[in-house]
Amino acid sequence: MQQSFKHAHRKHNLKIAPLLTLALASQLGASETATEYLDPTPYDKIWGLATLYKDDLNPILQEFKLRGRYHGQYHDVHADQGDSGGWEDRRSRFGFDAKLFDKQLEARVDFQSNDGFTDFYDGLVDAYLKWKPNEKFAVTLGKTKPLVAYADWISSTNETPAFERSQIFNQLGINRATALTVEGDTGGVLWQAGIYSNDTPNGTGGSGAWGDGEFGELNGGYAVSLGAGYNFNHQLDVEKALLRLDWLHSKREATDVVLNRYDDIISTTFQLKEGYWNLTAEAFAASGGDGVNGDVFGFYLQPTYDIIPDKLQLVGRYSYTTGDGPARVQAQSRYEREVPIKKIPGVPGSSNRGDEYQAVYLGAQYFIYGNKLKLMAGAEWARLSREGRPTGYDGITTLAGIRFSF
Amino acid sequence: MKTSSFATLALSLLLAGFNHAAELLNVSYDPTREFYAEFNEAFAAHWKAKTGEAVKIKQSHGGSGKQARSVIDGLKADVVTLALSGDIDVIADKANLLPQDWQAKLPNNSSPYTSTIVFVVRKGNLKGVKDWPDLVKPGIKVITPNPKTSGGARWNYLAAWAYASRKAGGDLAKTKEFLRTLYQNVPVLDTGARGSTTTFAQRGIGDVFLSWENEAHLIEKEFPGTTEIVIPSISILAEPPVAVVEKNAKKHGTEALAKAYLEFLYTPEAQNIAGKHFYRPRDKAALAKWSQNFPKINLVTIAEFGGWSKAQSTHFANGGTFDEIYRK
Numbered sequence: 001m002q003q004s005f006k007h008a009h010r011k012h013n014l015k016i017a018p019l020l021t022l023a024l025a026s027q028l029g030a031s032e033t034a035t036e037y038l039d040p041t042p043y044d045k046i047w048g049l050a051t052l053y054k055d056d057l058n059p060i061l062q063e064f065k066l067r068g069r070y071h072g073q074y075h076d077v078h079a080d081q082g083d084s085g086g087w088e089d090r091r092s093r094f095g096f097d098a099k100l101f102d103k104q105l106e107a108r109v110d111f112q113s114n115d116g117f118t119d120f121y122d123g124l125v126d127a128y129l130k131w132k133p134n135e136k137f138a139v140t141l142g143k144t145k146p147l148v149a150y151a152d153w154i155s156s157t158n159e160t161p162a163f164e165r166s167q168i169f170n171q172l173g174i175n176r177a178t179a180l181t182v183e184g185d186t187g188g189v190l191w192q193a194g195i196y197s198n199d200t201p202n203g204t205g206g207s208g209a210w211g212d213g214e215f216g217e218l219n220g221g222y223a224v225s226l227g228a229g230y231n232f233n234h235q236l237d238v239e240k241a242l243l244r245l246d247w248l249h250s251k252r253e254a255t256d257v258v259l260n261r262y263d264d265i266i267s268t269t270f271q272l273k274e275g276y277w278n279l280t281a282e283a284f285a286a287s288g289g290d291g292v293n294g295d296v297f298g299f300y301l302q303p304t305y306d307i308i309p310d311k312l313q314l315v316g317r318y319s320y321t322t323g324d325g326p327a328r329v330q331a332q333s334r335y336e337r338e339v340p341i342k343k344i345p346g347v348p349g350s351s352n353r354g355d356e357y358q359a360v361y362l363g364a365q366y367f368i369y370g371n372k373l374k375l376m377a378g379a380e381w382a383r384l385s386r387e388g389r390p391t392g393y394d395g396i397t398t399l400a401g402i403r404f405s406f
Numbered sequence: 407m408k409t410s411s412f413a414t415l416a417l418s419l420l421l422a423g424f425n426h427a428a429e430l431l432n433v434s435y436d437p438t439r440e441f442y443a444e445f446n447e448a449f450a451a452h453w454k455a456k457t458g459e460a461v462k463i464k465q466s467h468g469g470s471g472k473q474a475r476s477v478i479d480g481l482k483a484d485v486v487t488l489a490l491s492g493d494i495d496v497i498a499d500k501a502n503l504l505p506q507d508w509q510a511k512l513p514n515n516s517s518p519y520t521s522t523i524v525f526v527v528r529k530g531n532l533k534g535v536k537d538w539p540d541l542v543k544p545g546i547k548v549i550t551p552n553p554k555t556s557g558g559a560r561w562n563y564l565a566a567w568a569y570a571s572r573k574a575g576g577d578l579a580k581t582k583e584f585l586r587t588l589y590q591n592v593p594v595l596d597t598g599a600r601g602s603t604t605t606f607a608q609r610g611i612g613d614v615f616l617s618w619e620n621e622a623h624l625i626e627k628e629f630p631g632t633t634e635i636v637i638p639s640i641s642i643l644a645e646p647p648v649a650v651v652e653k654n655a656k657k658h659g660t661e662a663l664a665k666a667y668l669e670f671l672y673t674p675e676a677q678n679i680a681g682k683h684f685y686r687p688r689d690k691a692a693l694a695k696w697s698q699n700f701p702k703i704n705l706v707t708i709a710e711f712g713g714w715s716k717a718q719s720t721h722f723a724n725g726g727t728f729d730e731i732y733r734k
Contacts, residue, residue, distance in 0.1 A: 034450035035443050038431070038466040056552065056595060102729065134724035233502040239653060240502075275657050309482070309657065 043369040050406045063099040067110060069405035073163060073376075075335045079395020082339035090115040091157060093125055106130040114203060123203040123213020125176060136185040143178050143200060143215055146259060147192045147225045148248040150269040151280045152300075158405045159371045161304050161315040163378060164334050167357050168284045168298025168321045171330045173261035174248075175202045177223070178215045190229040192246070198222055198256035221253035221260070229269075240273035263288025276306040292349045296323040298357070310367060315378065317361040327353035331384045331393050341384065341392050354384040354392040363399070376401050427460035428453075428663055433483035435470040435557050435646070436600035437621040441683035442487070448679060449670050453663070461663065469598035470557025477503070477651065484655045484664045487648045489557020491515070492714030494649050508649045517645035518671035519685035522703055523558075523565045525636040526606065526615040526622045533613045537639050538569040541614060542587040549612035550592055551602045553722050557646075558599035560722055562616040565642040567721070568706040572640070586731040607633070618644070620684035623699065643705040646685075 040048075053064040070092050076085040095110030107129050114122035128142025145154055152160070152169040164170070181194035199220030204213035227246030233239060248265045250256075265286045272279040283299035298321030305314045323329045327350035331337050337352045344350035363378020377400045384392035434442060446463040453461045466473065466481065470489035477483045478501045488494055491509060498506045509516045527535050533546060541548050551559035566588055567581060574580035594611060596602040599618055606615040607625050614636075617625070622635045648668050655664040670676050677689035681696030693700070711717035721727045 034446040034461060034463050036462055036464050038464055056597075104724070132724075234506070238502065275653065310480075 041369075043373070047369070047372060047406050059101075061098060061100055062103050063097075065097045067093070067095045067097055067108075067406065069093050069158060069403070071157070071401065071403050073399055073401030076398045077335050077339055077395055078398075079336070079339045079393055080391065081341055081393055081395065084335060084338035088115060088334075089117060092117065095126070104131060104133050106132065112203070114206070119204060119206065119208035121204070121208050121210070121213075122206075123201060124215075127214070128179075138183045140179070140181045140183075143176050144181065145176055146174055146179065146196050146223065146248060147181055147183070147194050147227055148174065148246045148265055149267045149282065149284070150227075150229070150242075150244045150246060151271060151282045151302075156371075156405075158403060161313065161365055162302065162317050162361050162363060162380075163376060163399045163401060164332060166282070166298070166300040166317070166319050167329075167332050167359060167382075168296070168300065168319065169282075170332060171261075171296070171321075172265055172284065172286055173259060174265070175258045176200065177258050178218065181225075188230060190231075190244070192225065192227045194225040196223045196225070196259060198250065198252060198259045200258050202258060216257075221251045221256045223248055223250035223259040225249075236272075238272060238274040240271055242269070242271045244269040261289050261293045262286040276309065278304040292325070292327045292347075292353060294323055294325045294328045296321060296328050298322065298329075307364075310370070313365045313367070315361070315363045315365060317359070317380075319357070319359040319361075319382075321357040323355055326350065326355050326386065326389075329354050329357045329384065331357070332359075332382065335397050336382055336384070336393050336395065339393070339395065344386060344389060344392075352392070354386040356385040356387070358383050358385075371403070372406060373404050374402070376403065427462045428660065429462050429464060429658075430484045430660055430663055430667060431464045431466065431482060432485050432487055432667075433466045433473050433477055433481060434487040435473060435489040436467050436598040437558065437603075437618045437624070438487060438646075439465070439467050439600070440624065441620070441680065441685060444683070445671070445676055445679050448675055449667055452670060452675075453666065463667070467598075467600065469551065469555035469559075469601075471560075472555045472597060477501070482654050482658070483651045484658060484660045485648065485650055485668055487646065487668075489644070489646050490560060490708075490714055491517075491645070491647045492560075492718045493557060494647055495715060497651070503651050503653045504649055505652065509647065511650070512648065512668060513672060514688050515645065516647045516649055516668075517688075518648060518668075518676070519646065519680040519687055521619050521644045521646065521685055522641045522705060523561050523638075523644065524617055524619050524622050524641065524703075525638060526617045526625055526633050527613065527636055529632050529634060531634055531636065535614045535636055538566060538584075538588075539573075541566075541591060542584060546591050546614065547593050547612040548588060548591045548614050548616065549594065549596075549602050549606040550616040551599055552595040552597055553728050555597040556599055556602075558618050558621075558644075559595075559602075559616075560717075561618075561642055561644045563721065563728060564708070564711055564717060565616075565638075565640070565706075567727075568642060568710065569638070569640050582727060582731050585727070589732050619686075619700075623684040637701055637703055640704045640706065643707045645708070 050066045056062050071090050074087045092113040093110045098107040109127045110125040112122050112125045113120050124143055126144055128140050128144045130138055130140045132138040149169050152165045177196035177200040179194050179196040183192045197216055197218045200216040201213050225248045229242055229244030232241040245268050250259045250263055252260050267284050270281045280302040285297045287295040300317055300319040302317040307314055321329050326344055327347050331341055331352045341352045359380055359382035361378055361380040366375045368374055379396055379398045381396045383394045386392050442465055450461045470493045474493035474496050477497050486494055498504050498508055550562045553559040553563045570581040570584035594605050596605055599621055603621055606612050607629050625633050650664040655661045674689055677687040677692035681687045681692045684699055686700050687693045708714055
């Protein structure tokens with residue numbers, strides 16, 4: 001064994017001279033061909049396994065593809081009000097996409113497991129049919145996202161660069177609803193309209209049973225949305241400069257479970273992309289709520305910079321929210337509310353609330369296979385202020401996690 | 407001895423580490439694979455002689471429309487060499503990765519070579535295919551890719567349309583009926599021209615293959631004695647364009663290299679390689695040299711269809727004439 005190793009070692013020594021020659025030759029480019037072909041990567045092949053059926057010639061079904069995702073993350077909160085931490089399994093979803101009838105009809109069904117997999121089935125997430133007769137018009141019927149907050153909500157959380165959506169979005173009470181939406185592109189002007197059922201359940205509520213977390217009964221309040229946008233990329237000579245304005249008006253009823261906090265929500269979004277840089281700026285104004293859900297205004301600015309294109313991205317975000325009363329603004333449920341934020345004396349329903357919120361997030365994403373498999377890490381400082389009173393929350397949350405989807 | 411070995415190894419690794427050849431990604435369409443393999447060698451030698459810098463060209467090939475979509479979706483092409491200008495227009499329009507006047511950046515509307523569409527039939531042409539009307543006869547199996555994803559397929563479709571429209575005296579219904587009948591004879595719609603070549607030449611499916619002229623000659627070389635080329639009475643002048651994807655090149659620091667790469671396509675050396683690979687060179691000397699490969703054909707141009715933007719929306723967009731006539 002020992003001899004064999006020595007022999008091998010000697011052989012390696014002898015191979016060093018050719019290695020040098022090879023390196024020199026390589027340096028000179030003398031022995032290489034100039035062409036290299038881009039072939040599917042092992043990741044492409046593995047992810048391709050999710051496409052169970054594909055045949056463009058089938059007149060009925062052209063493609064059937066499984067969908068799934070998992071987000072796991074560790075958090076560690078250090079705040080003046082206390083500490084907290086732990087691992088969380090979340091956003092676990094399974095389902096399928098199907099393309100039918102010359103790919104003009106798309107069907108998507110996703111169901112979710114609740115956080116921590118307590119119930120494997122915890123209701124439907126997306127469950128809709130989308131008719132898209134051409135690239136500039138689409139009608140969607142089923143359980144889907146209300147069309148407001150284009151960046152922080154409409155974009156998939158698989159693609160969002162920070163762990164959590166912004167504080168201002170998270171306090172608006174927006175979630176998926178049974179809906180009929182229409183989207184179009186007329187001469188470059190993007191537009192949308194939709195109508196939503198406010199009694200759409202977002203989960204089974206822990207029953208894990210069919211019938212508790214799907215489309216609802218359509219007998220609660222309803223909401224409507226209107227919106228428009230335009231990509232000014234040619235005017236600004238950048239890759240993307242999308243400006244959007246979206247409005248959601250809700251006719252709320254007492255039994256509503258979604259879109260039930262405010263009468264009106266307006267969001268305006270600006271997304272800029274050029275070279276290594278991306279910038280998303282999104283502002284919200286919400287009004288007409290009851291009690292502590294009084295009028296609020298907030299925005300966030302979220303730049304990203306590609307340190308290594310397609311591999312490593314630096315992410316920043318500044319968030320600001322203010323309200324017109326002492327308890328109009330709430331702390332983030334992930335994970336600021338894990339530490340005890342005291343009630344404001346004399347203000348009902350003011351637990352976890354204040355009148356101004358600011359946060360700064362700094363993190364990074366490492367893309368193993370684009371947004372389909374990536375590692376994330378970051379830290380967010382946040383403060384929930386209470387004018388004339390002791391601060392509600394002041395602390396730093398450190399996060400690390402993995403996002404996987406197919 | 408041991409020390410010197412380690413020193414040598416370290417030096418080797420150091421040199422290997424510094425061996426950073428400049429890289430360029432050329433996103434191209436299916437049938438250019440062999441042409442660019444040879445062209446890249448010539449360009450690399452030229453670049454090395456001119457600058458002393460080694461260069462590696464990464465090639466991606468696929469259906470032209472699909473390749474354009476990939477660039478829009480993030481494939482970091484430094485240059486695109488696609489089958490038709492409409493596909494590059496879409497990249498300029500949707501992603502603003504290059505200026506909308508990209509076609510004015512290089513000579514001949516940024517099209518360094520041309521081609522056309524011909525028929526490839528089995529040796530002996532037992533089905534007697536001579537011209538377009540033979541493709542709509544019962545029992546004939548025609549191989550052509552999907553115009554939704556393949557640039558070559560769109561040229562095929564328009565060439566057939568040009569014939570049918572003339573035959574029908576401009577009658578739109580009759581023209582569509584001709585195309586409908588023709589596509590009823592298509593048993594497989596591959597996503598790109600190379601896929602259709604495989605279907606016809608390797609899998610042995612079909613009686614006639616609507617092919618890029620260069621691909622037709624390549625089949626003759628690869629499968630000698632098994633096929634014949636038939637020149638139809640009318641075909642279309644295909645002008646495959648090239649462009650620097652300026653914003654990607656700027657990001658990668660390859661602007662000068664990408665520009666030089668495409669400009670080199672117009673040199674006599676590259677034009678000669680184009681002719682050798684059965685692309686019709688723009689350079690007169692190269693064209694004369696390879697003229698035996700390029701019979702005179704009555705060719706219509708894309709202008710007859712109002713340019714690529716109009717042709718795309720009329721025929722190949724969702725709800726266009728192709729969707730209308732192609733119902734299985």
